[in-house]
Amino acid sequence: MIQARNRGGLEKPPSYHCGGGLLNRRARLSHYLFFMLPAVALLAFFVIYPSVRTIYLSFFDESGRPTLNNYVEVLSSRDTFNPSGFEKGFPLGTLLHNLIWIGIHLPVSVLLGLLLAILLRNMPSSSFVKSVIFLGMVMPMIVGGVMIRFMFDKNVGVVNLFLQPFGIDSRTWTAYPDSALFSLIFGSIWLWTGFSMVLYSAGLETIPKEYYEAAQIDGAGRLRQFVAITVPLLKPITTVVVTMTLLWELKVFDIVYVATMGGPGGASNVLALQMYTYAFREFNFNRSAVVAVIITVSTLVASVPMIKSSLAQE
Amino acid sequence: MMMKRKTVLKLIRIVAMWLVALVWILPFIGVFMTAIRPMDEILDGWWNFKEFNPTLENFAKAWAHPTASLAQGTRNSLVVAIPATVIPLLVATMAGYGFSRYDFPSKKLTFILVILTLALPQQMIAVPVFQILNAFGLVDRYLGLILIHSAWGIPWITFFMRNFFSTIPRNIEEAARIDGASDFLVFFRIVFPLALPGIASAAALQFTWVWSDFFLALITIYSPNKLLATQRIPLMRGVYHVDWGLLAAGAIMVMVVPLLVYVVLQKQYVKGMVGWSLK
Numbered sequence: 287m288i289q290a291r292n293r294g295g296l297e298k299p300p301s302y303h304c305g306g307g308l309l310n311r312r313a314r315l316s317h318y319l320f321f322m323l324p325a326v327a328l329l330a331f332f333v334i335y336p337s338v339r340t341i342y343l344s345f346f347d348e349s350g351r352p353t354l355n356n357y358v359e360v361l362s363s364r365d366t367f368n369p370s371g372f373e374k375g376f377p378l379g380t381l382l383h384n385l386i387w388i389g390i391h392l393p394v395s396v397l398l399g400l401l402l403a404i405l406l407r408n409m410p411s412s413s414f415v416k417s418v419i420f421l422g423m424v425m426p427m428i429v430g431g432v433m434i435r436f437m438f439d440k441n442v443g444v445v446n447l448f449l450q451p452f453g454i455d456s457r458t459w460t461a462y463p464d465s466a467l468f469s470l471i472f473g474s475i476w477l478w479t480g481f482s483m484v485l486y487s488a489g490l491e492t493i494p495k496e497y498y499e500a501a502q503i504d505g506a507g508r509l510r511q512f513v514a515i516t517v518p519l520l521k522p523i524t525t526v527v528v529t530m531t532l533l534w535e536l537k538v539f540d541i542v543y544v545a546t547m548g549g550p551g552g553a554s555n556v557l558a559l560q561m562y563t564y565a566f567r568e569f570n571f572n573r574s575a576v577v578a579v580i581i582t583v584s585t586l587v588a589s590v591p592m593i594k595s596s597l598a599q600e
Numbered sequence: 601m602m603m604k605r606k607t608v609l610k611l612i613r614i615v616a617m618w619l620v621a622l623v624w625i626l627p628f629i630g631v632f633m634t635a636i637r638p639m640d641e642i643l644d645g646w647w648n649f650k651e652f653n654p655t656l657e658n659f660a661k662a663w664a665h666p667t668a669s670l671a672q673g674t675r676n677s678l679v680v681a682i683p684a685t686v687i688p689l690l691v692a693t694m695a696g697y698g699f700s701r702y703d704f705p706s707k708k709l710t711f712i713l714v715i716l717t718l719a720l721p722q723q724m725i726a727v728p729v730f731q732i733l734n735a736f737g738l739v740d741r742y743l744g745l746i747l748i749h750s751a752w753g754i755p756w757i758t759f760f761m762r763n764f765f766s767t768i769p770r771n772i773e774e775a776a777r778i779d780g781a782s783d784f785l786v787f788f789r790i791v792f793p794l795a796l797p798g799i800a801s802a803a804a805l806q807f808t809w810v811w812s813d814f815f816l817a818l819i820t821i822y823s824p825n826k827l828l829a830t831q832r833i834p835l836m837r838g839v840y841h842v843d844w845g846l847l848a849a850g851a852i853m854v855m856v857v858p859l860l861v862y863v864v865l866q867k868q869y870v871k872g873m874v875g876w877s878l879k
Contacts, residue, residue, distance in 0.1 A: 320784060321698030324691040325754050332751035333717055336728035343727065405617060415621040417866070421628065424862045424869075425855040426812030428830045432837075432851045436634070437627050442642055442844050444630050476624065484870060537721045540814045544834045558815075561723040566819060571727050578723040589719040593712070 337582070343575035360576040365552065365560055376463040376553035380560045381580075383467055387556070388535045390471050391478070396527055398475070399482025400520070406483075407490055416487065420480035427477075431541035434473030435460055460546050463553035470545060470554055477541070478534065482527045489523040490516070525591050532588040536581055557581050635659065635848035642844065658849035665846075668836050670853050673829035677857075680742050680817075680828060681810040684749035685803055692754045693799060696761025697791060701770075717755040722815050730819055745820045749813065753806045764798030765791075801868040808858040808869075829854045 347353045360366055367379040377383070402419065406412040422430060437443050438459035446456040459469040493516065501511045539558035542548055548555035548563075557577055565574035633646040636654045663671050729748055730739065738744030772794070776786050814830045821827060827835075836843070836850045862869050
């Protein structure tokens, strides 16, 4: 796909309908209807209208009067932000939990993916190793959650096997408030690093060897080559990897649901699960709408760089 | 000397690579070992092999589980995933073609909408979609879930197919058009077959994602006998005590379908992953 872009990106062929005659306009309309309408109709009905409706719900109370109370309630709720947690420990509130998730998971999985892509480049049987690392992306997240819970279990978990030699007592790491969230985060690194690795691997293939050869002739060392050639040329891929990883961290739901259900006592709760709980356990649609809007605003902000680069290519 | 240093470096790389592979594969081996061994053998960890009596009992138990049968779950998931792959692929392939070949007054606007919906979390549509389904009597029915999945898949498939079509040369289409074929005929007779590799990539991903979905199923399907495969996994986990053998077997069985898609269509799969996100 990347190669294809490089090949076809230069020339932009004209569209079929350049003139503006009456007949042309009618043909245009019929094309529009035929090719676009089914997609647009399904989207409008099941995605766009519901999104607008959620925004609407967030600004109204249960009796239908406009209000900002939902936002005040949700943002001041301990579910969302719990300052006393700084002294007493988790939970710190979903907003901070998602931020911690981003703070650890984003740099680690992006850098690790890049490192692995470089390590595995041109190695014998690297495609097998890549497939193994990519497995986490292939399986349903709900299974991923079970496996995380399994890894960190007291009796059957492999994490304890590795920690025992360091004198750390075995325990079910997902069941304690101080370690539940971190277990999920480290587990999710295991699940998600395959994505950045595969994208970076594809990206490395597009960098011409001549660049490195030229740099070598100029006397640039390995590190210098990496900083001056590899990193800048991988920038478009980094934009995609960082954006997609951010989106995933903001939307994370399945693995928390099945591994800890946000517990114990909300210690590993996240925004998406909070929204679900408000809407489908407590049936407070207005408050759940606020949480949904918060997630959406964050994901939209996170995807601005990708939208920009997509539009620039138009 | 130079040669020697190179070999040592290469050796270090090989060792590092296999260490990474080991760390990554260990949880999978663990789940597999737990699934094929009786409960009392794994209580001290699945890595103890003092006794080793492999059995398929856990798989049989998960397949015919009294409250969360995976036989039923697998069938239900297929009933949802197959139409929820076919419908959006047909619809979004047409839209992607429209984007790549024609000018519309609202082209740019529609295109921005497509990208925006790519970023949207499912939580944003959850409550209103539930209300819509409720109004049409489609809650707890597969048709409702299939429609939501189809709509949800359209933005990225459109995006993906549009990129794919921009790599197909137009000469063939233009030749057919000069011969007097209508645009619609050209699409179905000429463009669609040419697009099959792209469609295969998109289908592999869409099918995998619908199969793997948990959230949308969770909010729309309730009846115990209608639950999809992914919904049955949390149910297999007991409240007070976790039967790891059963849970591991169930997890493997739910994982097998997307895994097969990946193994069979690996090239298309990765291409899809890279392609739809890299432009």
